[in-house]
Amino acid sequence: MSSTTAALQSRRAPARKAKAGGRTSRPAAGKADAASSPLFSYVVSLADDALVLGHRLSEWTGYAPTLEEDIALPNLALDLIGQARFFYAYAGEIEGKGRDEDALAYLRDEHGFSNVLLAEQPNGDFAATMLRQLLYAAFMHPYFQALTASKDARLAEIAAKAVKEMAYHVRHSAEWVIRLGDGTEESRRRAAAALDELWMYTGELFEMGEGERALVGAGVAVDRESIRPAWDATINRVLAEATLERPAPCGMQSGGRAGRHTEYLGRMLAEMQVLHRAHPGVTW
Amino acid sequence: MYTQALNVKDTGKPASAEDPGKLARFQARIDAEEKIEPNDWMPEAYRRTLIRQISQHAHSEIIGMQPEGNWITRAPSLRRKAGLLAKVQDEGGHGLYLYAAAETLGCSREELVDQLLAGKAKYSSIFNYPTLSWADIGAIGWLVDGAAIMNQIPLCRCSYGPYARAMIRVCKEESFHQRQGYEIMMTLSRGSAAQKAMAQDALNRWWWPSLMMFGPSDKDSVHSTDTMKWKIKRFSNDDLRQKFVDATVPQGHYLGLEFPDPALKRDEKTGHWQHGEIDWSEFKRVLAGDGPCNRQRMKVRTKAHEDGTWVREAALAHARKRAERAAAVRIAAE
Amino acid sequence: MSETMMPLWEVFIRNRSGLPHKHAGSVHAPDAAMALQAARDVYTRRGESVSVWVVPSSAITASDPADKDELFEPTGTKVYRHPTFYEVPEEVGHM
Numbered sequence: 270m271s272s273t274t275a276a277l278q279s280r281r282a283p284a285r286k287a288k289a290g291g292r293t294s295r296p297a298a299g300k301a302d303a304a305s306s307p308l309f310s311y312v313v314s315l316a317d318d319a320l321v322l323g324h325r326l327s328e329w330t331g332y333a334p335t336l337e338e339d340i341a342l343p344n345l346a347l348d349l350i351g352q353a354r355f356f357y358a359y360a361g362e363i364e365g366k367g368r369d370e371d372a373l374a375y376l377r378d379e380h381g382f383s384n385v386l387l388a389e390q391p392n393g394d395f396a397a398t399m400l401r402q403l404l405y406a407a408f409m410h411p412y413f414q415a416l417t418a419s420k421d422a423r424l425a426e427i428a429a430k431a432v433k434e435m436a437y438h439v440r441h442s443a444e445w446v447i448r449l450g451d452g453t454e455e456s457r458r459r460a461a462a463a464l465d466e467l468w469m470y471t472g473e474l475f476e477m478g479e480g481e482r483a484l485v486g487a488g489v490a491v492d493r494e495s496i497r498p499a500w501d502a503t504i505n506r507v508l509a510e511a512t513l514e515r516p517a518p519c520g521m522q523s524g525g526r527a528g529r530h531t532e533y534l535g536r537m538l539a540e541m542q543v544l545h546r547a548h549p550g551v552t553w
Numbered sequence: 554m555y556t557q558a559l560n561v562k563d564t565g566k567p568a569s570a571e572d573p574g575k576l577a578r579f580q581a582r583i584d585a586e587e588k589i590e591p592n593d594w595m596p597e598a599y600r601r602t603l604i605r606q607i608s609q610h611a612h613s614e615i616i617g618m619q620p621e622g623n624w625i626t627r628a629p630s631l632r633r634k635a636g637l638l639a640k641v642q643d644e645g646g647h648g649l650y651l652y653a654a655a656e657t658l659g660c661s662r663e664e665l666v667d668q669l670l671a672g673k674a675k676y677s678s679i680f681n682y683p684t685l686s687w688a689d690i691g692a693i694g695w696l697v698d699g700a701a702i703m704n705q706i707p708l709c710r711c712s713y714g715p716y717a718r719a720m721i722r723v724c725k726e727e728s729f730h731q732r733q734g735y736e737i738m739m740t741l742s743r744g745s746a747a748q749k750a751m752a753q754d755a756l757n758r759w760w761w762p763s764l765m766m767f768g769p770s771d772k773d774s775v776h777s778t779d780t781m782k783w784k785i786k787r788f789s790n791d792d793l794r795q796k797f798v799d800a801t802v803p804q805g806h807y808l809g810l811e812f813p814d815p816a817l818k819r820d821e822k823t824g825h826w827q828h829g830e831i832d833w834s835e836f837k838r839v840l841a842g843d844g845p846c847n848r849q850r851m852k853v854r855t856k857a858h859e860d861g862t863w864v865r866e867a868a869l870a871h872a873r874k875r876a877e878r879a880a881a882v883r884i885a886a887e
Numbered sequence: 888m889s890e891t892m893m894p895l896w897e898v899f900i901r902n903r904s905g906l907p908h909k910h911a912g913s914v915h916a917p918d919a920a921m922a923l924q925a926a927r928d929v930y931t932r933r934g935e936s937v938s939v940w941v942v943p944s945s946a947i948t949a950s951d952p953a954d955k956d957e958l959f960e961p962t963g964t965k966v967y968r969h970p971t972f973y974e975v976p977e978e979v980g981h982m
Contacts, residue, residue: 320631327625327634330641331618332853334861335893336649336662337914337925339618343642344928347635354631371630395864444920451874452867459863544687545629551745553629553687553737593952639932646929653913656895662915663892722912726933862890868917869891875918 307480309363310383311490312424313373314481314526316356317384320374321534322405323349324541325392334395341441345402348434355427371553375545379535380528387470389525389534396456397463399445403507404467406438408474411499412491420488443507450511457512464508465516472521474500571596583784588714591657599783600658603713605674606785607655608665612676614648615669616850620684621693629687636733637690643726650719657715670855678836679766681844688741688748688755694734696756696763696801702727703797704767712784735804742808749809756805757813764828765836767794773833795825802826894943896922898930901938908940916941 326346333339357370368376387405392398413435416428449460475493477485484490508515524530545553575594582589589595621641628634652662668674679697684690705727708720741752768790780786788796802819805812816829838844893915899908911930916922922941931939950958966972975982 324626327638330625330638331622331645332857332860334857334864335915336615336645336652337916337921337929339645340642340649340932341925341928343638343645344932347638347642350631350635350638354635357631374631375629395861441924444924448868448871448917448921449864452871453863455863456867456870540626544627548629548745548747551748552740553633590952592949642932646932649914649929650912653895656913661892663890719912865890865893865917868921869893872917 305364307483308421308489309360310478311481311484312356312360312363314383316353316360316373317382318388318405318409319349319356320353321382321384321537322388322401323347323353324537325388325390326398326402328392329398338395345438345441348431348438352427352431352434355430359423359427371545375542379530379538382530382534382538383526383528384534385470385473386522386525386531387467387473389531389537390467390470391533393463393466394459395445396449396459397466399442399449400460400463400467402438402442403446404471404504405474406435406442407503407507408496408500410435410439410503411496412493415491415495419490424489439503443503446507446513447511450508450513460511461513464513468516469519469522473523473525476523476526478526571598580782583712583782586784587712588717589712590714598779599785602780602783602785603716604655604658604660606780607651607658607716607719608660608668609675609677611648611651611655611665612669612674613680614644614651616676616680616854618644618648619850619853620680620682620846621690623684624687624690627687628690633737640694640730640733643730646726647723650722651716654713654715654719666858670851670858672851675840677766678839678844679762680850681839681846682758682762683846685758686751686755688738688751689759691734691737691741691752692755692759694730694732695738695804696734696759697766698727698730698734699801700763700766700797702731703793703800707787707793710784710787716785738808738810742810752808753810756810760813761831761835762839764794764798764831765833767791767797769833769836770831798826798828799824893917894922894945896926896941897944897947898922898926899940899942900926900930900936902935903937908938913944914941 323346326342326349329339329342330346331339333342353374354370357373360373361368361370385405387401390397390401393401410432413428413432417425417432419425419428446460449456451457475497477490477493481490481493485492505515522531576596579589579595579599589599618641621637621644625634625637625641628637652665655665656662665674669676684693702724705720705724709717709724711717711720738752738755741748743749771789771791781789802812802817814829817826819826839847842848894917895913896916896919897913898911900911901908911926914922914925914929916925919941923939926939926941927936930936962968
């Protein structure tokens with residue numbers, strides 16, 4: 270790690286220049302795809318999902334409903350931030366321009382982030398946080414399971430570690446969703462409302478762009494549509510036990526993969542990146 | 554650490570009102586370095602003192618999550634973010650172990666939390682200071698955790714078994730906290746001029762409050778005799794403070810930073826670092842509730858607790874439903 | 888204003904070393920499944936654990952400290968239970 274941090278100073282300059290150039294050419298749907306290789310874009314999107322959701326979870330630290338949960342939530346956040354770091358490091362190597370994990374996490378604007386909209390949704394109440402986690406983890410668990418068979422050895426390796434983490438995320442969030450759904454009248458109302466609010470962001474989990482499709486064809490990425498049966502099974506099982514009704518099919522929101530986000534991401538990144546950007550090029 | 558307010562007079566039944574025979578046997582066990590366990594006989598004053606000290610310690614860990622948590626979402630690198638998140642999480646864990654130790658004395662966590670939220674319980678004043686820059690995260694790890702460790706290591710040998718065991722676990726986990734803080738300070742001190750200024754400013758603000766963490770000077774300390782006799786406490790406030798100063802000053806000089814104490818000098822004869830006069834009026838002011846963040850810390854904690862009420866109720870309601878369903882299944886099967 | 892108490896559970900952890908489960912501490916949780924998760928999150932953050940037990944604290948029956956002498960003192964004089972009680976010539980080597 271120390272070698273990475275030591276190298277930051279020399280690596281920062283080109284990264285900033287590239288970004289400043291990119292900023293003038295808005296709007297940028299698919300900008301990342303155009304600017305770099307499909308593999309790079311794909312790996313960055315995996316990292317962005319993990320970082321953005323991990324950051325959201327980290328916002329809970331110290332404010333959870335029980336002391337036990339105040340310790341559980343950072344565990345979830347640390348898993349995701351850890352995954353993000355592996356993916357960013359790999360993306361930086363693929364790109365070969367000297368960008369490290371921090372250059373990718375801290376020096377891209379919201380339009381450059383390609384995470385799904387679900388990940389950036391605000392924490393809301395505890396029901397919203399647990400439902401967001403369930404909807405995400407119920408997808409990522411089988412997804413990483415499939416990714417362990419990737420022809421890209423690095424991705425397979427990261428997935429092998431992440432799959433165990435996501436299994437626990439499913440379990441933890443599912444147990445809570447069950448308790449909140451089948452708890453008190455108030456908790457049920459809150460859980461149902463959160464589910465209703467978040468549902469329109471679930472369609473994007475299954476979307477793939479041109480680049481990613483090509484990677485699926487090459488045996489590197491996983492066909493997101495193939496995850497649907499597993500996701501449906503988990504969601505249906507948990508919602509049934511939680512006595513919550515699965516929302517009716519609705520118009521799905523989309524755009525995160527192309528850098529078109531909800532209003533929430535910009536603010537989140539402004540906070541996350543403020544200190545790093547206030548002191549360009551230094552070591553932390 | 555965080556036991557400074559222990560120096561509040563205990564107003565309950567004095568130890569002298571206890572059965573002299575039992576009291577003598579109790580003291581003999583303590584003198585023989587035996588551990589006192591939850592179901593053992595103990596003087597009421599010993600129990601009260603422990604509940605107060607352990608719960609204050611626990612409250613301090615919980616409130617202490619706030620000033621550091623303030624920078625989790627702005628940590629300037631992913632490595633720092635992970636380290637800080639894990640550290641603040643540990644503070645929560647330490648609070649949990651300590652509440653559990655206090656509960657063995659017959660006081661539930663709910664009661665202890667109520668006392669905190671009602672403003673009837675103290676926590677360490679150090680957490681009533683704000684974290685104004687990233688360097689504060691370094692200074693807290695280095696100085697505040699450093700001071701805490703000075704106090705906590707002897708507590709691992711405390712006469713009360715559950716407290717001592719909790720402290721052993723805490724100390725084991727805490728070893729990374731101070732190093733994390735010092736590493737941040739070192740990186741900043743060797744960084745840009747702005748970073749170095751940030752580090753110096755943090756030291757300026759945290760140095761004196763850190764010295765105050767050890768509590769009033771021995772000559773003004775009202776409650777040390779019993780706790781020393783009972784081996785809850787093993788070193789005096791001033792002794793621990795001196796140990797901390799001796800260990801910390803050279804570390805600060807290594808960073809190339811200046812301590813905000815013109816009187817600070819090394820006594821060539823004893824080898825100890827002598828610090829200037831501590832402003833005890835500030836200590837009393839913050840302890841009495843007039844520190845920069847007292848109100849804010851309590852407001853945030855109270856809100857988190859209240860916001861979580863419906864979740865805790867739901868979890869308990871669900872557990873009741875499950876138990877009822879299981880019972881119904883049993884009855885149907887019979 | 889005191890709310891309903893969250894039940895207390897005792898946590899036992901077994902490490903990779905293969906030694907028996909050892910008491911690690913306690914957690915509050917509404918039921919066994921949540922207690923198990925809390926125990927995992929609180930007491931296994933630094934790895935090594937391979938198994939966790941949670942037991943309702945109220946289910947534990949403990950010996951009375953007042954019975955300490957009659958329960959545990961009698962074994963103190965049974966030195967013949969310890970290997971050093973028996974003499975084996977040094978030439979025989981370690982046994």
